[in-house]
Amino acid sequence: MTTLPRTSMTDSLAASLPxxxxxxxxxxxxxxxxxxxxNPEVVPVAHRRRFSSADKxxxxxxxxxxxxxxxxxxxxxxxxxYSSLLSTWRxxxxxxxxxxxxxxxRGPKPDAVLAENRHxxxxxxxxxxxxxxxxxxxxxxxxxxxxxxxxxxPTAPQIDEDN
Numbered sequence: 835m836t837t838l839p840r841t842s843m844t845d846s847l848a849a850s851l852p853x854x855x856x857x858x859x860x861x862x863x864x865x866x867x868x869x870x871x872x873n874p875e876v877v878p879v880a881h882r883r884r885f886s887s888a889d890k891x892x893x894x895x896x897x898x899x900x901x902x903x904x905x906x907x908x909x910x911x912x913x914x915x916y917s918s919l920l921s922t923w924r925x926x927x928x929x930x931x932x933x934x935x936x937x938x939x940r941g942p943k944p945d946a947v948l949a950e951n952r953h954x955x956x957x958x959x960x961x962x963x964x965x966x967x968x969x970x971x972x973x974x975x976x977x978x979x980x981x982x983x984x985x986x987x988p989t990a991p992q993i994d995e996d997n
Contacts, residue, residue, distance in 0.1 A: 890923050 885893075893913055897920055900906045910917060982989045 890926075893920070894923055894927060 893909070893915070896909055897906055900909060906917075906920075910920065979989055981987075
């Protein structure tokens, strides 16, 4: 019977065990002696891309020129954009064209502050008119009550509180 040296048994045993994380703690609780230094490389933070109107126009014109199958896909890959962004830009372009073709009102543009002041004055006048009508209605009701008491007529139906 051949006996293996003790070191080779421990080496074969260590080779059969799965590799542990180099920074993991050992069962005894001590930290591993050869800890790797942290990676000094700074990871860039992703920023949302912003396209100028000239870039959008250029890409849309290039997409409009695409006639063969696969050309739009190649354009999207080259510009690193999604097809949904292209369709959104097309919608924005249609909306801008509709707005540009809408008939323009002639004359000076209305002043928002002046319009607000006019509206406020109109509401104030209406409030004053409604208050005077309410006061007149209260006066008429008071006169009707006094007339009913003078003539002995019943006023409002009496609510029986005993029920």
